[in-house]
Amino acid sequence: xxxxxxxxxxxxxxxxxxxxxxxxILVVLIFVFLxxxxxxxxxxxxxxxxxxxxxxxxxxxxxxxxxxPLILGSLCVTFGASLxxxxxxxxxxVYIAEVASPRxxxxxxxxxxxxAAIPSVVFGFIGMTTLVPWxxxxxxxxxxxxxxxxxxxxxxxxxxxxxxVAEDALxxxxxxxxxxxxxxxxxxxxxxxxxxxxxxxxxxxxxxxLGMGRVIGETMAVMMVTGNAARIPQSxxxxxxxxxxxxxxxxxxxxxxxDHYHALFAIGIVLFAITFVxxxxxxxxxxxxxx
Amino acid sequence: xxxxxxxxxxxxxxxxxxxxCEKAGTQTPGPASLHHSIQIKGSDTMVNLGQAWVEGxxxxxxxxxxxxxxxxxxxxxxxxxxxxxDIAETSRTMKSKELKQAAEKGVKPVEFVVAxxxxxxxxxxxxxxxxxxxxxxxxxxxxxxxxxxxxxxxxLPIVLLSREVNSGTHVYFKxxxxxQGDEKRPEEFDEGALLMPSSQAVADEIAQNPNAIGYxxxxxxxxxxxxLAVAQDKNSPYYLPTLENIMDGKYYISRPLLMYTxxxxxxxxKDFIDFVLSKEGQxxxxxxxxxxxxxx
Numbered sequence: 001x002x003x004x005x006x007x008x009x010x011x012x013x014x015x016x017x018x019x020x021x022x023x024x025i026l027v028v029l030i031f032v033f034l035x036x037x038x039x040x041x042x043x044x045x046x047x048x049x050x051x052x053x054x055x056x057x058x059x060x061x062x063x064x065x066x067x068x069p070l071i072l073g074s075l076c077v078t079f080g081a082s083l084x085x086x087x088x089x090x091x092x093x094v095y096i097a098e099v100a101s102p103r104x105x106x107x108x109x110x111x112x113x114x115x116a117a118i119p120s121v122v123f124g125f126i127g128m129t130t131l132v133p134w135x136x137x138x139x140x141x142x143x144x145x146x147x148x149x150x151x152x153x154x155x156x157x158x159x160x161x162x163x164x165v166a167e168d169a170l171x172x173x174x175x176x177x178x179x180x181x182x183x184x185x186x187x188x189x190x191x192x193x194x195x196x197x198x199x200x201x202x203x204x205x206x207x208x209x210l211g212m213g214r215v216i217g218e219t220m221a222v223m224m225v226t227g228n229a230a231r232i233p234q235s236x237x238x239x240x241x242x243x244x245x246x247x248x249x250x251x252x253x254x255x256x257x258x259d260h261y262h263a264l265f266a267i268g269i270v271l272f273a274i275t276f277v278x279x280x281x282x283x284x285x286x287x288x289x290x291x
Numbered sequence: 292x293x294x295x296x297x298x299x300x301x302x303x304x305x306x307x308x309x310x311x312c313e314k315a316g317t318q319t320p321g322p323a324s325l326h327h328s329i330q331i332k333g334s335d336t337m338v339n340l341g342q343a344w345v346e347g348x349x350x351x352x353x354x355x356x357x358x359x360x361x362x363x364x365x366x367x368x369x370x371x372x373x374x375x376x377d378i379a380e381t382s383r384t385m386k387s388k389e390l391k392q393a394a395e396k397g398v399k400p401v402e403f404v405v406a407x408x409x410x411x412x413x414x415x416x417x418x419x420x421x422x423x424x425x426x427x428x429x430x431x432x433x434x435x436x437x438x439x440x441x442x443x444x445x446x447l448p449i450v451l452l453s454r455e456v457n458s459g460t461h462v463y464f465k466x467x468x469x470x471q472g473d474e475k476r477p478e479e480f481d482e483g484a485l486l487m488p489s490s491q492a493v494a495d496e497i498a499q500n501p502n503a504i505g506y507x508x509x510x511x512x513x514x515x516x517x518x519l520a521v522a523q524d525k526n527s528p529y530y531l532p533t534l535e536n537i538m539d540g541k542y543y544i545s546r547p548l549l550m551y552t553x554x555x556x557x558x559x560x561k562d563f564i565d566f567v568l569s570k571e572g573q574x575x576x577x578x579x580x581x582x583x584x585x586x587x
Contacts, residue, residue, distance in 0.1 A: 057479050059365075059456045061388065069482070133499050142448045142502050145485055228455070228486040239485050249488065253365030253457025255372050255392050 034272060038265030041065065050266065056230040056241075058250065058260045065263045069230045071270065073147065073240035074216055077226065080151025080236050081158060081215045086208055088155070089162030093207070096163070097170035098192050109167075116160030124224035127153040132225055139237065145227030147240045153221045158211035165210055169203020170196060202285040209282035213275050219244040243271050328356040329559050333367020333380040334459050335489055336408065336508040337548055340579045341380050347575050348566050355559055364459025371551055372398050377560050379551040382408060382459035382508070383466075386474075400551045405567050407582035409509045409532040410464060410544040413494075413516040417501040420444045422520040422529045425543060429469050431504065434481025439502070451484035452493045452505030460490065463546050464506055506544075509537070510580040537582045548581065 041050065045065045053066015096108050127149055136144030173196050181191035197204070219242075227239025228249065247264050254261040331341055338361040345357045359380075362370075367379035368389055373396075385393070385400060393400050412428060414420060420443060423431075430436045432451060440446045454461040461480075470476040487493045490507035497503050498515035509532050512518060520529035521543050536542040556564055566572050573583040 055482065059462070060479065061475075136500065143450045143485065143496070143500055145496070223488065228488075229483050230486075231482040239483070241486070249455045249486070250457060252362045253369055253455075255369045255389065258388075258392065 031272065034265055034269050038262055038267075038269045041259060041262035041266045044259045044262070050263075051270075054232060056246070058263055063259050063263070065259070067243070067246075067267060067270065069232045070241055070243045070246050070267065072232055073226070073230075074242040074244070074271075074274075076233050076236060076240055077147050077150040077154060077222060077242060078212055078215050080147060081154035082208070082212060084151065084155035085158045085162060085211060085215075089159045089207070089211065090166055090204055092159070092163045093166035093170060093204070094192060094197065097167045098196065099188075112160045112163045115156065116164075120157060120218060121220040121224075123153045123157060124221035127221065127225040141237055143227065143239065145225060145239050147226055147233060147236045147238065150222045150226040150240075150242075151236065153225055154215045154218055157218060157221065158215045161214050162207045162211040165207035166200070166204045169200040169207065172203065173199045202288045205285040206282040209278050209285065213278045213282070216274055216278065217244060217271065219248045223248055243267050247271075328358070329377040329563065330375070331357065331359045331367075331378040331380055331550075332362060332370045332376040333378075334364045334382040334548070335361040336364075336382045336458075336460055336510070337380045337406075339510065340406065340548070340576065340581055343575050343579050344563075344567050344572060347571060348563055351566075352562070355563075357559075357563060363455065363457030364462070365457035368551065371400065371553060372396055374398075374553075377552065378556075378563070380405075381549050381551060382546065383463045384549065385551065386462075399554050401553075401555055403550045403552075403564055403568070404547045404584055405550050405564075406548040406573075406576045406584060407537055408546055408548050409537040409542050409582065410460065410506050410546065411509045411512055411518040411532040412504065412506050412521060412544070413497050413512075413518050414504050415497055415499075415501040416515070416517045418444060418504075418517065420519065421517070422522065424522050424524055424527075425468060425471065426524065428521070429471065429478065432464075432480055432484070433469055433478050434483065447502045450500060450503040451481055452487055452496055452503055453480050453484040454490070454493070454507075455486045455488060460506065460508060461486075464544070467546070468544060508581075512580070534577075534582055538585060545582075547584075 044063065045053070050065055050067060051071070052068050053064070054068050055064040055066050056069060057064040092108070092112070096105055096112075100108060131149050131152060132144035134144070135141060135146065135149050139148075177195050177199055178191055181195040182188075186194070222242050223245040226242065226245070228241045228245055229239040230241045230246070231238075233240040247267055250260065251264055254264065331345075333341075338359060341359040345359055348357060349355060364379075364381035364383050367376065367381055368385055370376040371379040372389070372393055379400075384402070390400070412423070418439070420439070423442065427436070427442055431442070431449060432453070434451075436442060437449055438446065439449055453464075456462075465478070465480065466472065466474050469478040469480070485496075487496065487505070490511045493505040493507050494511055494513055494516055497505050498513070509518075512532075518532055520531045522529040523543055530536045530542045532542050532544075537545045550564060550567070552560055552564070555561075568584070576583045
């Protein structure tokens with residue numbers, strides 16, 4: 001008995017199903033496209049020389065396509081950013097979730113959300129005009145365009161993600177945990193750091209991983225403040241070049257189908273793999289919460 | 292939501308997809324009809340010059356529409372080969388690799404010399420140095436010389452500023468200073484050289500950093516940076532990158548600025564290039580601080 005209502009029900013169900021499946025399909029399609037365009041670079045250079053090669057001179061004849069300096073550049077700025085934004089972010093989340101009075105909580109949450117809304121190119125621009133000259137003068141460096149400047153700007157960009165997700169994880173801890181701890185004689189701080197934070201730990205790890213995922217994929221801000229020197233960095237206070245900045249800066253010039261073009265897509269595959277692994281870890285950490 | 296609204300939304304979404312299927316500004320071969328919009332892409336060094344030409348041209352031909360964008364000489368050539376621009380403006384000649392790719396794609400590039408440019412090598416005004424030979428420049432930019440005291444300056448590390456690989460300025464400097472004219476030589480910029488996104492970024496960093504040395508087209512010269520006099524070797528005279536020295540061919544690092552079209556230009560594109568090469572067009576070159584083509 002096919003009434004109109006049954007048909008509508010069926011259609012709505014299928015439409016919602018499609019919308020959910022579309023995002024998975026899109027990711028798969030993007031991945032397939034990356035592989036299709038990037039894989040042919042391995043005719044010009046083998047995988048080991050590509051990933052571990054130390055010289056990136058893509059327009060030379062023959063092109064030198066070693067992306068180790070770029071991978072290390074990305075990892076360095078991410079590591080530097082995490083040194084700043086992980087302690088700050090988690091501490092802010094703990095403060096907002098557990099200690100702040102309701103009014104201050106509202107103000108802080110809105111502040112963090114506004115920080116998330118600032119476009120990354122604005123961070124890059126501000127960093128370039130204020131942080132870079134300051135870093136050069138205060139730290140007596142040859143130039144202020146370093147991974148250090150990049151890390152600071154990236155820390156500001158990752159913080160809202162970390163604070164929001166960690167704060168969600170902390171407020172999701174059942175109230176009875178806190179009650180039980182306080183009832184057993186714990187001080188507020190003991191209840192927070194021994195019970196609540198531990199209970200929310202997988203959520204906090206997920207927050208940190210998501211923040212790091214954001215940082216590794218950041219392009220505009222790093223391109224403007226890290227100096228873009230494709231050299232293996234020996235310290236954070238040196239200019240370096242990230243995978244993302246390389247793609248952004250060089251994609252415009254390559255002729256479609258050239259080795260350089262394929263190499264840039266291969267860099268995209270590497271980036272995709274790194275963020276995929278980071279998100280997998282974050283996912284795994286979130287699901288552990290419901291054990 | 293009512294079913295009628297849903298159907299209307301779906302139809303309008305599908306309808307909005309159709310206009311995006313047009314390609315804008317492509318030139319089709321055939322009868323030379325003046326189609327009124329042309330796209331110029333390429334050199335960041337030339338983008339202001341290109342814009343000045345466009346303004347001059349559109350004053351005389353108000354119905355024409357010419358758009359100029361930068362992105363680097365490499366980007367312009369790539370666009371010409373892919374068919375997404377009508378004119379590529381470049382600050383270097385097409386490489387043999389690019390010419391081969393053009394032949395593969397059925398593109399026949401035609402070259403026009405539209406102006407001359409000098410590459411000024413600049414340092415911060417606080418740097419005591421005021422002259423260098425081409426060999427010293429090559430050694431500095433390949434990383435052989437790392438401290439200013441090796442060339443007569445203070446005991447400070449040299450910070451190298453270069454441009455990104457898609458910049459014609461980068462390629463020209465590499466070929467004519469680092470490799471001294473022979474494109475087959477292996478010299479590269481030192482891997483610690485900072486690849487700046489534009490000539491303006493080079494100028495800004497030099498203005499605030501006494502250790503830095505960089506290069507850009509003379510059109511970007513500014514009192515906050517100091518241009519060095521360059522000599523071919525220790526025994527030759529040193530010349531500053533002035534208009535006269537470039538026009539006379541005395542300044543070593545000078546280069547032609549070019550425009551490339553796919554095949555002989557027709558219609559509006561031909562009209563535009565004729566304007567650029569005319570007396571008026573060359574006067575505009577002078578106004579934008581470049582050097583007019585020496586008249587034969």
